[in-house]
Amino acid sequence: MYIAIAGNIGSGKTTLTKMLSKHYGWKQYLEPVAENPYIDDYYKDISRWALNMEVFYLKQRFKNLLEIQHSKETVIQDRTIFEGVYVFAANNRKMGNMDQRDYETYMELFESMMEVVEMPELMIYLRSSVPHLVKNIQKRGRDFEKSIRIDYLQGLNKRYEDWIKDYKGRLIIIDGDNLEFGENPEDFRKVTDLIDAELFGLFAEKGV
Template sequence: MHIAIAGNIGSGKTTLTTMLAKRYGWLPRFESVDYNPYLDDYYKDIKRWSFPMEVFFLKERFRDLLEISKTEQTVIQDRSIYEGVYVFTANNYAMGNLDERDYETYMELFEDMTDSVRYPDLMIYLRSSVSHLVANIEKRGRDYEQRMPLEYLENINMRYDDFIANQYKGRVLTLDVDHLDYQHNPKDFGFVTDKIDRELFGLF
């Protein structure tokens, strides 16, 4: 079984991925953030570095999908290949950070890749307000994230909502996380796992 955690930067994906992996005995797969060789340069000069950064993410996520398809364990993944394309790459293209030639090449590559894989069994979407995202981003203190303009987070939020509502064809569980503290409050974490149990196992 393949579970994906979706959500904007700072929504709590990595934390929830870690906690659910421990709770259910699932195998976690994390997004390539800390060792992406382009990410710091990207936030300094988005237009210059958008295409190589997006291709790096696409390569990493497709490799993850191939490995997930070969394992018999249940895998929980921090961000999927689909939102990487339909949210982040689409946003870069709309903002003029990718030109038409690069975007068409990227989309052809993505479509060829995803012809050979299937949707996750469940995508858990962590929906969050921009103010909540900013608070989490400031709390974790990654230097390159502190330079992100609010407009960027707002655009990503709108694209996530559109992605979930209109573009993604797989099974989705949406969690509004502004008032959830599943990391520190066991009742909130229990609320999340009850929702997951109901979706995956038909419990409750």
């Protein structure tokens, strides 16, 4: 089974991925932030490095997906190839960080990959406001994230909402502003109750 966690920068998706992996015994695939050779340059000059950044993540997520699709274990992934394309790359195009020629080339590459890509059997979306994202980004203190602009986060949030609104697969939406699942066991239990209900047929509401 393939389960994915979606969410903006600072939404807590990596924390939730690790917690759910431990709770259920699922194999985790974390986003390769530290391994990205473009990330420092990207946040210093987004328009110069946007295509390089997005192609690296597209390549890495596609590689992970091929491994996931051949795995016999239940897998949980921190950020999907789909939000990389429909949220991050789309936001860079909208903000003018990728020109139309580069964007079309990128999308043609993605569309070729889609011929062998399978959708997650469950998508968990962490919905968070920009102030909440900023608080979490500041708390973790990554040097390369200090230059992230508010309008960049706002654009990503809009793209996320547009994407989720039209998402066709099985979906759970978590209110990231009001659930401190990383610190509060009761809030984490609310999240696992939703997952149990969706995967195993136990009764619960569709969102918290």
